[in-house]
Amino acid sequence: MKKFLTVVAVLIVLVLIGGGAMQYFQARQEPAPQDSAAPEPPAPAEPAQPEWCPAVEFISAPGTWESAADDDPLHPQANPRSFMLSISQPLQDAYAPDDVKVWTLPYTAQFKNINAQDEMxxxxxRQEGTVRVEQELAAMHADCPRTKFIMAGFSQGAVLVGDVADAIGAGQGPIPADAVAGVALVADGRRQNEVGINPGNPLGGIGAEIALAPVNRLVQPVVPGASMRGPRPNGFGELADRTFQICAPDDSICDAPHDVPNGVERALGLISANGVHAQYATNPNVIPGTTANAWVVDWAHQLIAQSR
Structure with missing residues (x-):
């Protein structure tokens, strides 16, 4: 009997030992429960920015006959009466160049027509200017990924800056949309109502490139090599909420009639524009209470203050 009880006791001990060993190995194989309150991984750090990089770069694109391909982009002298100088110069005077870089597009800025057959x-x-703006944006963003960009242009300069902004807003440009603090287009030949923001008086017309697109063949004898391309394809995309369209009522470049009865007559209007087109620095009928250039300068100051 004693021997029997001893055997039973040994078997019980073995069973207990075996069960404990199984629980041990199962516990080691089961994954530890996840802590639901575990912290999220840290956000990626902002890209490094060399000390020499400015907080903001202001891109200025002059209009037709207001620039030159070999002009100095930091100290432009091609046309001392350039409208864009009335914007870029006050900004250049207000900030140190290592804080705000003011860069003026150097390009041929010509407009071949029946009265100027030898011009580009x-x-x-326009294509030359577009490429140079894109190259400047790409190079600066590669070196200074945290620098913000403000872009502004007048007339032909407004058209090409608007084209660059349209591509950026659609994710097809040389820099991402979040690198652009704002865009100001003065007398844009591809302006559309309800596309971008009009800070001034209401307008009934449209840009000349849109108005004349249906009669593009008719205008070519007057302005050869000036394609009337119609509206931009993307409506400025992500930049629509920070792109401002400034246009004087009755300016034939940006406020042309929708219905063009005479394409040749309108093409001649492109050559001479009109008195309104040349008066943005003094015209009080563009933005109530101020002038177009003064408005852009104040707007740029606000964006710079937000970006520094």
Whole structure:
């Protein structure tokens, strides 16, 4: 009997030991429960920015006959009466260059027409300017990924800056949309109502490139190589809420009639524009209480203050 009880006791001990060993190995194989309150991984750090990089770069694109391909982009002298100088110069005077870089587009800025057959065509001039703006944006963003950009242009300069902004807003440009603090287009030949923001008086017309697109063949003898391309394809995309369209009522470049009865007559209007187109620095009928250039300067100051 004693021997029997001893055997039973040994078997019980073995069973207990075996069960404990199984629980031990199962516990080691089961994953530890996840802590639901575990902290989220830290956000990626902002890209490094060399000390020499400015907080903001202001891109200024002059209009037709207001620039030159070999002009100095930091100290432009091609046309001392350039409208864009009335914007870029006050900004350059207000900030140190290592804080705000003011860069003026150097490009041919010509407009071949029946009265100026030896000039570069509008298409070629505009394309040259577009490429140079894109190169400046890409190079600066590569070196200074935290620098913010403000872009502004007048007339032909407004058209090409608007084209660059349209591509950026659609994710097809040289820099991401979040790198652009704002865009100001003065007398844009591809202006559309309800596309971008109009800070001034209401307008009934549209840009000349849109108005004349249906009669593009008719205008070519007057302005050869000046394609009337119609509206921009993307409506400025992500930049629509920070792109401002400034246009004087009755300016034939940006406030042309929708219905063009005479394409040749309108093409001649592109050559001479009109008195309104040349008066943005003094015209009080563009933005109530101020002038177009003064408005852009004040707007740029506000964006710079937000970006520094």
């Amino acid at each position: 065509s509008y298409d070629e001039s």
